[in-house]
Structures are given as C-alpha cells and as structure tokens.
Amino acid sequence: MLAQSAESINYLAVFVAALSSFVIGGLWYSLLFGKAWMVENNFDEEDMKNGHMGKIFGGAFILSLIISIVLVLFLGPDRNGMIGASAGFTAGLFWVATAMGITYLFERKSTKLFFINAGYHVVTFTLMGFILGVWR
Template identity: 75%
Template sequence: MLSFVIAWVLVVFLGPERNAAIGASAGFMAGLFWVAAAMGITYLFERKPVKFFLINAGYHVVTFTLIGFILDVWR
C-alpha cells in the first residue's frame, strides 16, 4: 500500500511532461538525495555499520529509480 503512495507522489512530482529518462533520473535523485540522505542521518546517529546503510539505502535508490522509469513508460 505504501508503495502506491510513493508512486503517486513521484508522479505528481514529475508532472505531465516527462519521458522514461526523466522518470528514471528523477526517481534516482529522489531515492539518493531524499531517502538515502535521511536514512544516512539516522544511521550516523545510531552508529550502525556503513554496510547496512549501503544495503538499505541502495535498495531504496534502485526502487525509486524503477518506479520513476515504469511510471513514465506506462503513461
């Protein structure tokens, strides 16, 4: 259910004029600069290993990139 919320917000963020490259790059940037950066702050505070951060943040970066790509190809 929350994945649909993420997809909906990304579609609103992308706007009407878009293509697959814009969708994928916007998804990548959202995943890296919003999600991974916010997770990084938490991981630094909790002093968790960098390896865990890279695995979890990388998952979200890939997910957001694919969501952006799929939404723009599917439209």
C-alpha cells in the same frame, strides 16, 4: 508540486510501479544481500519466521503506493522514461539515502547496512520513476 489532472495519471502504472518495489525487494533481500542484511540486523531464521508477514507486506505495499503516487505527481504530465528514471534516481539517492544516512549515524548502525538499505531505495525509486515515465 506540479499541477496535473487526474486524467494525466495512469493508475495502473502507479500500481505496477509500487509492485516493482516488491520484485526488487525480493531479489535484494534474499539472493543479493539477504544473508548480509540478516547479519547486520542480528536476525536469524527464527526471527524471520516470527514476523507478522501480513502486517509487514501489507504496510510496505501501502507505503509503496504512496511513494508511487507522490512520485508521479512530482514527475508531472510531461514525463518520459528518462525524466522518470533520472528523477527517481535523484530522489532515491539525494533525499531518501541521505535522510537514512542521518538516521543511521545517530542510531550508530553499520555502514554496510546503510549501503544495503539505501541501495535498495535508490534502485527502487529509479525503476519506479522509469515505469511512471514510460507508462503514461
């Protein structure tokens, strides 16, 4: 991990980058792939209504903040938009998606579900990296 001081981290950018995962997720898992995602998970509308939304969304935001903090530390103080987006894309595709792929293979989950979920993370990490790179 690159050493950097707390002063080189824009904490508002960290927050916005974490929040961006919710914007992408809202579009990804509703308008773009919501129905297919529900089918692949064997969810119906009733399942969606019975979830503990505070726990799900609160936990997801905390995890997104952790991702954002670690990503900005990984990017280092000499970052820019291109470095951030490239590093985010690389982390999303070659670390997150491939790790998910291993799990999906052993859990025998569908390839379609893998591409929906892994694609979300690749796009999210890319945008988060861009935000953190540009907004220093």
